Each structure stands twice: as structure tokens, then as C-alpha cells.
Amino acid sequence: MKKLIFILIINILSINKSFALIEIDITRGNLDPLPIAVSPLHVDIKSENYNGIKIKSLGEDISEIIENNFRSTGLFNPLKKEAFVQKPDIAHLKPRFEDWRLIKAQALVSGKLLIKNGKLKVEFRLWDLAAAKEMTALAFTTTPSNWRRVAHIISDKIYERLTGEEGYFDTRIIYVAESGPKNLRIKKLAIMDQDGANTKYLTLGNELVLTPRFNPTNQMVTYMSYFRNMPRVYLLDIETGTQEVVGNFPGMTFAPRFSPDGKKIVMSFAKDGNSDIYTMDLDTRLVERITDHSSIDTSPSFSPDGKFIAFNSDRSGLQQIYVMRSDGSEVKRVTFGNGIYGTPVWSPRGDLIAFTKMRKGKFYIGVMRTDGTGERLLTENYYQEAPSWSPNGRVLVFYRETKSGTKGEGFSAKLWSIDITGYNERRLQTETDASDPSWSSLLSK
Amino acid sequence: MIRSLIYSITFHSILVILTILSLPFMLRDPIDLPPIVSVELIQISDETSIPFAPKARKIIEETKKKEERLVSEQAPPAAKAKEKPDRIPLPEEKKEKKQIIKKKQNPEEIKPEIRQASEFEKKKIIDTNQIAALIDKAKEEEVVKQKKIDKITQSSRKNSFATGLTLSQEDALRAQIFGCWSVPLGLPYNENLLVRIKLELKKDGTIMKSEILDHQRMNRPGQKFYKVLAESALRAVRLCQPLKVPPTGYDKWKELQLNFNPTEMLKG
Numbered sequence: 001m002k003k004l005i006f007i008l009i010i011n012i013l014s015i016n017k018s019f020a021l022i023e024i025d026i027t028r029g030n031l032d033p034l035p036i037a038v039s040p041l042h043v044d045i046k047s048e049n050y051n052g053i054k055i056k057s058l059g060e061d062i063s064e065i066i067e068n069n070f071r072s073t074g075l076f077n078p079l080k081k082e083a084f085v086q087k088p089d090i091a092h093l094k095p096r097f098e099d100w101r102l103i104k105a106q107a108l109v110s111g112k113l114l115i116k117n118g119k120l121k122v123e124f125r126l127w128d129l130a131a132a133k134e135m136t137a138l139a140f141t142t143t144p145s146n147w148r149r150v151a152h153i154i155s156d157k158i159y160e161r162l163t164g165e166e167g168y169f170d171t172r173i174i175y176v177a178e179s180g181p182k183n184l185r186i187k188k189l190a191i192m193d194q195d196g197a198n199t200k201y202l203t204l205g206n207e208l209v210l211t212p213r214f215n216p217t218n219q220m221v222t223y224m225s226y227f228r229n230m231p232r233v234y235l236l237d238i239e240t241g242t243q244e245v246v247g248n249f250p251g252m253t254f255a256p257r258f259s260p261d262g263k264k265i266v267m268s269f270a271k272d273g274n275s276d277i278y279t280m281d282l283d284t285r286l287v288e289r290i291t292d293h294s295s296i297d298t299s300p301s302f303s304p305d306g307k308f309i310a311f312n313s314d315r316s317g318l319q320q321i322y323v324m325r326s327d328g329s330e331v332k333r334v335t336f337g338n339g340i341y342g343t344p345v346w347s348p349r350g351d352l353i354a355f356t357k358m359r360k361g362k363f364y365i366g367v368m369r370t371d372g373t374g375e376r377l378l379t380e381n382y383y384q385e386a387p388s389w390s391p392n393g394r395v396l397v398f399y400r401e402t403k404s405g406t407k408g409e410g411f412s413a414k415l416w417s418i419d420i421t422g423y424n425e426r427r428l429q430t431e432t433d434a435s436d437p438s439w440s441s442l443l444s445k
Numbered sequence: 446m447i448r449s450l451i452y453s454i455t456f457h458s459i460l461v462i463l464t465i466l467s468l469p470f471m472l473r474d475p476i477d478l479p480p481i482v483s484v485e486l487i488q489i490s491d492e493t494s495i496p497f498a499p500k501a502r503k504i505i506e507e508t509k510k511k512e513e514r515l516v517s518e519q520a521p522p523a524a525k526a527k528e529k530p531d532r533i534p535l536p537e538e539k540k541e542k543k544q545i546i547k548k549k550q551n552p553e554e555i556k557p558e559i560r561q562a563s564e565f566e567k568k569k570i571i572d573t574n575q576i577a578a579l580i581d582k583a584k585e586e587e588v589v590k591q592k593k594i595d596k597i598t599q600s601s602r603k604n605s606f607a608t609g610l611t612l613s614q615e616d617a618l619r620a621q622i623f624g625c626w627s628v629p630l631g632l633p634y635n636e637n638l639l640v641r642i643k644l645e646l647k648k649d650g651t652i653m654k655s656e657i658l659d660h661q662r663m664n665r666p667g668q669k670f671y672k673v674l675a676e677s678a679l680r681a682v683r684l685c686q687p688l689k690v691p692p693t694g695y696d697k698w699k700e701l702q703l704n705f706n707p708t709e710m711l712k713g
Binding site for chain 2: 131351
């Protein structure tokens with residue numbers, strides 16, 4: 001009895017101490033880009049002059065490239081340098097966090113550089129300003145002429161640390177540079193950094209070139225070119241400049257693309273008005289027929305695990321996207337929407353397929369899950385096609401043609417990028433008109 | 446008989462006194478002058494905090510006692526790992542620039558008649574009906590989107606009877622954190638990315654201690670996205686402090702658990 005009373009008293013006394021822990025679900029946040037401060041890199045006073053490089057402004061130039069990269073993602077908001085309170089020479093040592101928080105920055109990039117004995121050494125640190133701690137710090141040594149790449153690599157490291165996914169700044173884009181009137185177009189293969197810098201032309205424009213595609217594992221490119229009025233698939237090694245025809249087919253070969261391991265090419269081969277999909281082993285040169293159907297099968301693209309191929313076919317009447325196993329079995333139609341679908345490209349992440357859709361005279365670039373569900377049209381225009389994924393599967397680059405005259409005469413083709421959320425559509429700066437872009441894998445992987 | 450009656454009266458009196466003394470409202474701090482409150486537009490739902498009017502308060506307190514769950518049901522707060530001292534690895538990485546060599550062209554003649562074989566035929570069609578349909582569609586999508594947002598707001602609300610905060614107080618706190626949390630938009634929507642943060646607060650709403658309840662997961666391989674989300678959530682609460690807590694009832698909210706779940710947002 002006494003025990004019972006004691007327990008009762010204790011229970012009563014503890015009633016007001018036993019409130020349940022308050023739980024609040026936070027399911028929304030702001031979608032504003034993360035405010036980030038990129039302090040100009042401090043130039044070490046021991047730095048020596050190097051041929052063709054303005055050493056004094058190099059720290060600022062690198063930080064500017066990093067800022068531009070971040071701005072282009074739509075995920076970060078680089079703050080204006082005029083608002084910075086702390087000078088770069090102090091900031092790279094230990095930032096005064098309260099000064100940076102004052103300008104509403106949430107992250108800070110600081111660093112320093114030194115050119116000595118013909119080598120450029122760049123260090124950077126990323127700071128979490130709210131937690132007042134360092135998130136990452138790295139240093140790179142390279143030849144000074146590589147300073148732009150260093151800026152891109154730093155951008156990649158910071159992007160990866162803040163978003164959890166791989167960056168895509170230290171990459172290149174190969175495309176077809178176009179000039180001249182529409183009926184007498186000169187088309188050259190051109191390559192540039194993903195931010196539009198360092199454009200180089202790989203062909204002179206004597207031949208018409210189309211659909212260049214990067215090997216996902218190295219700097220090899222496959223593209224289509226006309227030889228005696230016949231389209232052929234070529235292989236080009238960007239590093240050595242050597243090129244060769246892929247196979248010796250009696251008909252046309254087109255729409256080439258590498259397998260994920262870079263050892264095969266998948267392409268279309270047309271003869272007598274019918275085209276089917278073939279693969280060719282680049283080592284043994286063995287050709288394998290993948291589809292055998294009376295319809296037109298083209299635009300094949302491997303899944304990143306190499307087990308499936310997406311392609312478009314008009315076997316159901318209208319052109320639609322199909323997915324099959326890489327040996328050609330289990331062909332399954334995945335698009336059923338209104339309109340015509342084409343140019344399927346499997347995302348490097350494997351979760352989405354990008355495509356071009358035409359409906360009622362408009363062209364759309366869209367993405368869908370690999371089973372065809374969850375179709376999202378990202379952008380719509382008069383004419384646009386040929387989406388190509390960034391290596392992290394977050395951004396698509398494609399080309400868009402616009403009418404330049406009031407009566408629809410003349411046109412202009414430009415490269416554009418858009419992220420998979422459908423926000424942040426941007427035009428990529430190119431020296432000439434441009435089409436058929438293909439994004440390389442990371443150069444520093 | 447009389448002896449039993451005396452015992453009964455004595456014990457009942459003790460019980461009544463103890464009950465009165467230990468009731469929460471008896472221990473409540475005297476009401477201070479309210480601090481200056483900034484005006485913020487908060488979306489308030491149909492549910493209100495009317496049940497907390499003085500007359501109903503006793504009823505609610507009784508209901509609350511019944512519904513209260515023990516704190517021990519929560520996952521035990523794991524010991525916080527010591528953070529590694531900041532160290533700066535300085536690997537020497539050589540980045541050799543890859544040289545691009547121009548290829549010599551075959552002197553083949555240009556064939557102007559060959560045009561790019563597009564997958565689609567271009568059509569120059571401007572259909573005004575279609576434009577009108579697109580505008581209508583955009584409006585419909587906007588309405589659907591708004592409904593979805595309302596739905597999220599409703600579903601994310603826990604029963605405030607159980608939390609000890611009124612709906613308005615909870616809304617104010619939630620709205621404050623919404624504003625501070627920059628959601629990392631690159632996260633995948635199909636992964637389980639719930640970050641639970643336990644906060645210990647001072648009376649003025651500043652954070653005494655913050656702890657990620659599943660912090661071991663941050664350092665596991667393949668959990669980069671979780672780490673990014675957890676860091677963003679921690680940044681949000683730090684940026685938000687002092688939190689907009691009620692001026693009274695410190696015992697109820699001195700410990701808070703925030704569950705950050707971006708899935709709905711990432712799905713768009």
C-alpha cells in the first residue's frame with residue numbers, strides 16, 4: 001500500500017516534466033540560389049612573371065571564372081565584390097566570419113596563388129560561414145598557361161562539396177560551327193571549354209560534318225561526314241588529330257554514339273530505304289545487327305550500365321521512342337504521348353532519358369523516366385533538337401534555330417543549356433552559329 | 446471506521462495539494478511584457494488556436510496528459526563525434542593540358558545540295574488556338590501548383606495538442622525556418638533524405654546546442670547527399686537564430702526537434 005502511494009506521488013510530481021519533445025516538420029525552404037562570396041585569390045609577392053600572363057590580376061581572373069561557373073548553374077548567387085569587407089590577403093588566412101555574414105554570404109571561397117620556377121601553385125579553401133568552419137581545402141600545381149582549367153577544377157570541387165554531386169566545369173563541348181547562307185552552309189567541327197572559352201576548329205569546312213559525339217571515357221570523338229555524297233561515320237582522336245572511317249558499309253551510316261565503356265559504337269545503317277541499328281566493336285571491328293525490322297530505326301543511345309539501348313522508330317506509325325536490351329531483345333515502346341519523339345539520350349546518372357518532341361509545329365526538349373513515365377517538357381521553341389547531357393546528368397545542352405528575318409527568311413543557330421528542373425535556360429557564347437553539341441566527360445577525372 | 450475516514454481524508458488532501466502544486470500552470474513564469482514582434486505575413490489555415498482559450502485550457506491539459514508519449518520513444522541522441530581539426534591537404538596535382546592538333550582536311554568539294562538530315566521536318570505554323578490553349582494550360586497548372594502547396598502546408602502540420610505550441614506559434618517558427626533554409630536543389634528526390642536535428646534553446650530563442658540525430662550517416666560512403674542536406678539544415682537553424690519562440694512555456698519548447706524533408710520540393 002505504501003509503495004503504491006509512493007509511486008503515485010512520484011508520478012504526479014513528474015507529470016509536468018514529461019512533455020513530449022516538440023517535433024516540427026520542415027518541408028519547404030527557399031529556392032533562392034545559395035549566396036556565396038568568392039574572394040579574389042591573393043597573389044603571393046614572391047611570384048615571378050610568366051610569359052603572356054598578367055600576374056597581378058590573375059587572382060581576380062580565376063575568381064571571376066569561378067563566379068561565372070557558379071552563376072551559370074542557377075544554384076549559387078556569387079555576391080558582388082564591392083560589398084566585401086575583408087581584403088584577399090587577410091581572407092585567405094582566416095576569414096572574419098562575422099564580416100562575411102554581414103553581407104549575407106553563407107559560404108566563402110578564398111585562396112592564394114604563386115608562380116615560381118615556371119609552375120603555378122593555387123590553393124583554395126571553402127568556408128561554411130554559419131558554422132565558422134572550413135569545409136574543404138586543396139592545392140594544385142600546373143603550368144601557368146593552364147590557369148583557366150585550375151579555375152574550373154576549383155569550381156568542380158566546390159560544387160561537389162556543396163551539392164553532393166559531381167561538377168561539370170572542367171569539360172569541353174564539341175559542336176558543328178556553321179557559317180554562310182543556309183543553302184551554302186559551311187560546317188566545321190569545333191571544340192570549346194564549357195564556358196565558351198578556348199574555341200578551336202578541328203576541320204576546315206571542306207566537308208559537311210554532323211553529329212559529333214564524345215567518347216565518355218576519353219577524348220575520342222565520333223561524327224558523321226559526307227564522302228562522295230554518302231554519309232559515313234568517322235572516328236577522330238582530338239589529341240593526335242588522326243581520323244578513320246568506321247567500317248566499310250555499302251549504304252549510309254549515321255547517328256553514331258559510343259557505348260558507356262567507349263569500346264563500341266552504336267549507329268544506324270540504311271539500305272534500300274530501311275535503316276536498322278548496329279554496333280561495332282572498335283577493337284575487333286566486328287559488326288553486330290541489333291534490330292531487324294522493316295521500319296526506320298535510328299538515334300540509338302546506350303544506358304550508362306550498357307544493358308539497354310534507347311532508340312526511335314516509326315514501327316507503330318508515328319516516330320516514337322523505344323527501349324530494348326543491348327542485344328536487341330525485349331523491345332518496348334516507352335512514349336505514348338501526342339506528337340513525334342526523337343533523339344533519345346540516356347542520362348549519365350541512368351535515371352532519365354532526354355528527347356526532342358515535335359507537336360503542332362513546335363519543338364520541345366524534354367526528359368522522362370526510362371520507362372517513359374514522368375514526361376517533363378523543359379523548353380519549347382520554333383526549332384530545337386539534339387540534347388546532350390553534362391557529365392553529372394544535371395544540365396542539357398542543345399541547339400536552337402531562330403528566324404532572324406521578319407518574314408521568316410534567314411535563320412540563326414545557337415547553343416543553349418537548361419537544367420533538368422526546367423529553370424535557368426542560358427545561351428552559350430560561340431564565335432559562329434553552332435549546332436549538334438556534345439558534352440565531354442570531366443577532363444580531370 | 447473513524448480511523449479509516451481520517452486516513453482517507455488525509456491521503457486525499459495530500460493528493461489534492463500535490464496535484465494542485467504540480468499542475469503546469471502553477472509553475473508558469475509570470476507573464477513578462479511581450480517583446481517587440483516584427484510583422485510577418487503567415488499563411489494561417491482553417492484550424493485555429495481557439496481551444497486554448499482559458500475555459501478550454503483545463504480540458505486540453507487533461508487530453509494532453511492522456512496523449513503524451515514518453516520522450517524515450519525518440520531515438521537516443523547519439524554522442525557527437527569529435528570534429529577533426531581542420532587540416533589542409535595540399536596534394537600536388539599536375540594538370541597537363543591536352544594539346545589539340547588540327548586535322549588536315551581532305552580536299553573534297555563542298556556539296557551544297559546536301560543538307561542536314563534532321564529527324565523532323567521543320568514546319569512554320571503559328572496556331573493562335575494553340576497559344577490560347579497554352580495560356581489556359583499555364584493557368585490550370587498554376588492553380589494545381591497552389592493547391593499542392595496548400596496541401597503540403599496542411600500535411601506538414603503535426604497536432605499542436607501534442608506539441609505544446611499553438612498552431613500560430615508553430616506556424617511562425619516554421620515560416621521563419623522556411624525563409625532561412627536554402628534547399629540544395631541538386632539533391633535526388635527519390636532517396637530517403639530526412640534530416641532530424643535536435644535543438645536545445647535558450648529562453649531568447651538562441652541555440653545552445655544543435656545535434657543531428659543520425660549524424661553517423663553523414664560520414665558513411667555514398668551518403669554525400671545526406672551530408673549536404675544535413676549541413677544546409679544546420680546552416681538554416683544557425684542563420685535563423687534567435688528562433689521565434691513563444692515568450693512563455695520555456696519548459697515545453699526548450700528542446701525542439703526539426704525534421705527537414707525536401708522531398709516534396711525536389712519533386713516539384
